[in-house]
Structures are given as structure tokens and as C-alpha cells.
Amino acid sequence: MDILLQQIINGLVQGSVYALVALGYTMVYGILGLINFAHGEVVMIGAMIALTALQALLAAVVAPVLAVLLSLLVAMAVCMALGYSIERIAYRPLRNAPRLAPLITAIGVSIVLQNLAMMIWGREYHSFPLPFTSTSHQIGGAVVNDVQIGIVVVALLIMVGLMWLVHHTRTGRAMRAVAEHPAAATLMGVDINRVISVTFMLGSALAAIAGFMVSANYGIVHYYMGFMLGLKAFTAAVLGGIGNLRGAMLGGVLLGLIESLGAGYIGDLTGGFLGSHYQDVFAFFVLIAVLVFRPSGLLGEKLAERA
């Protein structure tokens, strides 16, 4: 029982991070119909920037809470600038190009960012200097620490905020209009380029927060961390129905739960034949199974057949 609870807690924490990153994928997809393959690297850059900022601030003896907040803000600002530039440089010129062209530039951006990070921060693992000790709490035989609670709470708040932004503000209405029908949105006076830039910046800010969370949770930062995380988050977005915000959240949390439960129980289920290193297999199998029965994800609308 305590194992089950522990795995559920781990899954929720991991799932919240997936959900935040998945939102970035899904917002861009909803508006541009484009897989922003470089999004995972934005998460990594966010974590790296936060690391450097945190180190500098702590060295300058800034109060711990302030240092954490400031470094998070710096990381968000840098990632927003990065997201904006990626869209301007790699995606905007290709808007009327064949569908796969922006996918290739996205891969190019991803390679560039990864290697830039390797040049700047090196190949080694950096430990993330969280300036306070994270106390562990016992809940019914399972352990949960402050950082994990913080991750889930912050992720929840952000998701609520994002839903409010999308459904109750002018910008959000513009975003939905562009996603629905770009040409009609233009006729109604929506500045499409601005909306797309805002979307990229929003997604990148979420990515920076997610990067900070992962680093704080595991205490480790590495130039390669964005790749697998991005992949999982994209999987989560598709699982929930890509282009759908609620779907990304649901998919993220579900994927986190599936993974950690899979890792915990796959050994028992297969009589010890498959160990916990098959957790990724488990996640992908579930994804394939879901898509076979619901070809456009859990909450995705049925894709219209092309006219």
C-alpha cells in the first residue's frame, strides 16, 4: 500500500512537470499546427540559466527566497526571449513552406541549443544549489518533501492561471481565434504575428518554470536533460489530444502516473521478467494503445478530414 501511495506521489510530481512542458507544445500546435521540437531544449536552457543565476545570487549573499524567485524570473525572461527568437528565425520564414520544413529547422535549433549549452556549461552534471533544506513528510507510509509539494502546487496555480488567461482575457481570445481560423481572425483585426509571438513566449516561460522544477526536484542539471523531457512531454500532449490545453494537463499527469506505477509494478506484473528500466516501454505502449482506440488523443476533437 505504501509503495502504491509513494508511486502515485512520484507520478503526480513528475506529471506536473510533464504537463507544464506539454502545454508549451500544445499551445504552439494549436495555433501553428507545428511540432516545436526545440521546446525540450528551451526547458534545459531555462534550468541552466536558473542554475547560473542562482549560483551568482547566492554568492552575492542575497536572501535565499529572493534568490530563488529572482533566478526563476531571470530564467523565464531569457527563455521568453529565446522562444521569441526561435519563432522569428526558424519558423516564421517557413510558414508557407511544405509541412516538414519547419520540423527540420526545429531539429536544427534543437541541435544548436544543445551544443551551445555544452560549450557554455560543459558536459558534466551540475548540482542545483537549492538554498534551503527540503524537509520530508510522512503520509501513510509514503514520503513527500517540500520541493515536491511546491512543484504540484505551483503547477496547479499556473495551469489555473493559464486557463484564465486563455478564456478570460483579450489576448486569450485572440489566441483562440487564431487557432480556430487564422484568416477570419485577421479580418477581425487580430494581429496574428503578435499572437504567435505571445504564444511562443508563454510556452517558453512555462518551460523555464518546468526546467527549474525538474532541477530542484532531482538536484541535477545537465545539457542533455531537455531531450528526453521534451520527448515525454510531447508524448503527454499527444496522449491528451494535441492542441487541447486540458488534454495536455491530463496527458501530462497521466503519463507521470503511468510511468511511475509502471516502474513500480512492471516487475510483479511480468513475474520479474521485465525490470523497472522498461518504464519507458510501458509509457509508449499505453500511448499506442490509447491512440489505437482514440486516434486523436483522450480529449482531442475528431480531426476534420481534409477538405
Added chain:
Amino acid sequence: MKLHRSSGHLTLAIALLALPFIIDALLGHGWVRIADFALLYIMLALGLNIVVGYAGLLDLGYIAFFAVGAYTYALLGSPQFGLHWPMFVTLPLGALIACGFGVLLGAPTLKLRGDYLAIVTLGFGEIIRIFLNNLNAPLNITNGPQGISAIDPLQLGGFSFGSSYQWMGIKIDDVHLHYYLFLVFTLLVIFVSRRLEDSRIGRAWVAIREDEVAASAMGINTRNIKLLAFAMGATFGGISGGLFAGFQGFVSPESFSLMESIMVLCMVVLGGMGNVGGVVLGGVILVALPELFRNAAGPVQLALLGKVVVDPESLRMLMFGLALILVMLWRPAGLWPSSQRRREFDADGSVLEQEQETVYDASK
């Protein structure tokens, strides 16, 4: 005209035959090996071109078929199980098993479109890699992350492609021999691709790519034709994988990561999707470019700055990423697009306009 054409073919044939010696003399021995790899990748890219270029099914896990072919060859021709089956059994068997996996992947994904298909194929590729990585316990099949070494070289009868021969005073090395072997296979794959392109099946693929609903209304059995695309593409991947295993003498799951799938996809898209010549060009460029950068990254820094400031390995990949971006920005339809694609692209967007539901026309 006919004479002109055949003399052109003759020149090309002589050039291809002489190429390894020219490369050897001009650039050095290592580059012949790179040329061998280029041929393997061209085969892979042509296989993927069937799935992505002709049938328009985005496959991000294509390297899995390469892996299946390679591991089939490796398991049946190495000390791992003490089996040493000949190449003319293991290669076709690898292709057949890869083909089976192609159908296995294709069957459940028939209903999926576009990016949903992409993520499922990606997951499939990862599943295969993770199994290869972990099937060493409790029963050791793939030897896990260490991979399988001491794989038999490619042999036909008593003739081994893995050793050097002296012939009329010219020393022919294993890399040269492999070049010729791979060249034969590559030409075969090119031939099959070209014939398929203009066949009933090829046109059915293009029809599905352009509009699946219309294609099925025209009486095309979209299910079978799509499965066939997966199967054909996987078969080419399997053959290429077997050759890779025999050439390297060593396989490990590391060679079959997602990045490799992405590289092959880049070859297809960057070269010119759906056009055999373009795909070959893409394969050559994407194999040669990183090697060029590898050789240039260190010395150029030394010459300009007097010391190696930036890690040459990451600089090389950085430049490679930049090159991908720049080429795609410069030629969005690929370096050498098929004539149909070029027409679509040049027709001041009017054809594309009907096809794309993105925001471009509204943003002008």
C-alpha cells in the same frame, strides 16, 4: 539522343567505380569508410523516402528497422549464440523480419494521421531500442548495452569483404570492397525506388499523400497500400542494417537512437522529399558535412585564434545544426525537390494554399 544517354550512363558508371580510389588518393583512407557509410545511409534514406516521401506518412522511428536488420545479422553470425549463418541467409532473413515489424507497426496505426502517427512511430522506435538495451537479463539475448561484437564479416562463398586482396598489382582494401558491395545494393534500391515511383502502387502512394479520402474514393485500398509502404520501407531498412552489422563487426543499441531516425529524416527532407536524386544528395551531404566540420573545427580555430578555444566536437554539431536551419530557410522544398513538388511550390502558393490549413495566408 539514345547514344548520348548511354554514354552518360557509362561515364557515371566509371566514375562510381573509380570513386573509392579517387577519394583514397585525394582525401585519405578514412574517407573511403565514410563513403561506405554514406551508401548505407542513402539506402536507409531511400527506404524512409517510400514511407515519408511517397506515401506521406511521417515516421520518426525508422531506425528501428535498421536495428532489426542489424541485430538479425549479428545474432545469427557471431559468437553470441555460436551461430555463423552465411550472409545470403541472414541478410534476406533480416529484411524479412524487418518487413514483418513494418507491418506490425503499420497495422495498428492505419487510422492515425500526421503528427499522431509521428509520435507512435517514435514510440515504436524507442521500444525496440529499449528492448535491445535490456534483453540481457534474465535471458541474455542481445547482450544489453555492451552490444554484440566479433560479428562475421560479409562473405559470399569463400570471398570475404572484410579482408584485403592483391589484384593485378593493385591492393584492394576491405573498405573498397565494401564500397562496391554497398554500391550494388544501393543501385538496386535506387532502381526499385524509381520503378515503384511510376508504378500503380507508387501513384497510389502519392494519391494517399495528397488526399487520403479522395484516394479511397478512387478505389484505392488505402489500408493495404499504406501497409505496403511501411513494409517496403522497413525491408530496405532491414537490408541496410544487415550490411551495417557485417561492415562494423559490432552493434550496440547506441547506434539506433532517436537521433539516428531524425538524421535519416533530415536526409530525406533536406535532399528533396519524394525525389530519388534529392534523397541521394541529402544522404551524401548529411554524412559528409559533419565529417568535414570535424576535420575543420579544430584546425580552423588553431589557425584563427592560435588555440582550440571551443570543444571541436560540439562546435561541429553546432555548425551542423546551423547548416540544417540555413538550408531549410534557403530551400524550403529541399535541395532537389521532385518536379511535382517544385511545381506546387512555384505556383505562387495557389496549390499549396488549398492544401495547408496553417496561418500563412492570413499573416501576409
